[in-house]
Every structure is written in C-alpha cells, then in structure tokens.
Amino acid sequence: MKILSFLYQWLVAIPILVVVTIIIALATSIGSILFGGKWWGYYPPHFWAKCWCWLFFIKVKVENRELIDKQTSYVFVANHQSSYDIYSIYGFLGHNFKWMMKKSLEKVPFVGMACRCAGHIMVDRSSAAAVKKTMDNAKRTLRDGMSLVVFPEGARTWNGKMRSFKRGAFKLAADFNLPLVPITINGAFDVMPRTTYMIKPGRTITLTIHRPIEQSGDSDKMMAECYEAIHSGLEKKYQ
Secondary structure, three states, rough: OHHHHHHHHHHHHHEEEEEEHHHHHHHHHHHHHHHOOHHHHOOHHHHHHHHHHHHHOEEEEEHHHOOOOOOOOOEEEEEEOOHHHHHHHHHOOOOOOOEEHHHHHHHHOHHHHHHHHHOOOEEOOOOHHHHHHHHHHHHHHHHOEEEEEOOOOOOOOOOOOOOOOOOOOHHHHOOOOOOOEEEEEEEEHHOOOOOOOOOOOEEEEEEEEOOOOOOOOOHHHHHHHHHHHHHHHHHHHHH
C-alpha cells in the first residue's frame, strides 16, 4: 500500500499539481495586474489550494464559521502544523484575505511572483526603513473588508506542539484597530509533518474558528488570549 501511495504521489498527483500551480500562478499574476488583486488574488489560489486536498483525498472540516462576518476585516492567527495549513485555510476558510509571509518566499518560482502581484504582505526586517515599508503596504491592503492571515509561530512545528508566538501580527492588529480571530488547526501535522515530503492521503484536517477577540490596544494581552484559545482547541496529544 505504501508503494502504491508513493507511486501515486510522485507519478500522478505531484505532476498534475506542478502544472496547476504554474497555470494558477500565471492567472493570479496577470489577473491581479490587469484587474486588481481582490478577486484575482484570492479565487484562483482558492481553487489551487483545494486541488492539493482533492488530489490527496484530504477532507477539511471548518467549525464555527458562523462566528465571522465576510464584510469585516480581521487578523486571523493560527497554529502552524504543516504546509497543509496553507491549503486548508486558503481553500476552506471562506473569507477573502491576504497572507503575511516572509519576504524570502518571493524567490519561489511562479508562486513568489503571484504573491507579489496579488498584494500579499511580504515582511522585510532587514532595516527600519524596510519595516516601515512593510507596515505601509499592510495599511493599504487592510481596508474595504480585506483580512490578514498570520502564523505567529513564524515557522512550522517540529513535533505538532505549538511554539511561542512572535508579536508582529498583534502589534499590527492593534495599530490598525482590527479584531483578532484565533484558528486552531488539527490534523495537518498527521498529513504532512515538517520532517518529510511524503503526504499521507485520506486524512481529515479540522479548522476550529474561535470567537473574535475585539481590539483592546494591549498587543501582549491579546497575544496571550489568542495563544490560549488556539492551544485549548488542539488535540490532547499536541497540547
């Protein structure tokens, strides 16, 4: 069974996804340049992310989606178990948003270009001027109901358990007076942990949306509240 899974992954699914990724990246880039990134920066990648789940028979469940309003701008913060966190949120959250991501991801072929054109926020910490430019870009992006998704751990977990949070997203939310929405991701680590490139098909990933936390202006307090909410929703083995 493992041999069949390996052959399917590398001879069928991955080649299809490479082609889909190139097509979607080009469509996102061209569409965003010509018509703006609000639609083109979300819906083509939304389909791309679903393809990553469909081709590996990964089911994604979303709990408590009724707690969020599509017309409201939020800063969504989630734990980071796996690369499949990206596909799960992009494909199934059901709320238009931009990612906050490391500037180094701009170098990824096709995908980096698409992210730039779509208006995702590239975090550059190389200098004070670069940080200010990042904040100015964020200010232009987070308006008219546009939201932001951040993995405040900064990188994927090695063992499924949460790492400490970085403060950047919470300071940004306070500066822009945006409510925070914690999201707990369960199951993604079991699909594809950081230590392997093999995907385990037929699993279920669950996104649990917690009640929005209204802005208090105290970024440290809100960071602690988000951490506690996300941690409380994790499977016991990863708490």
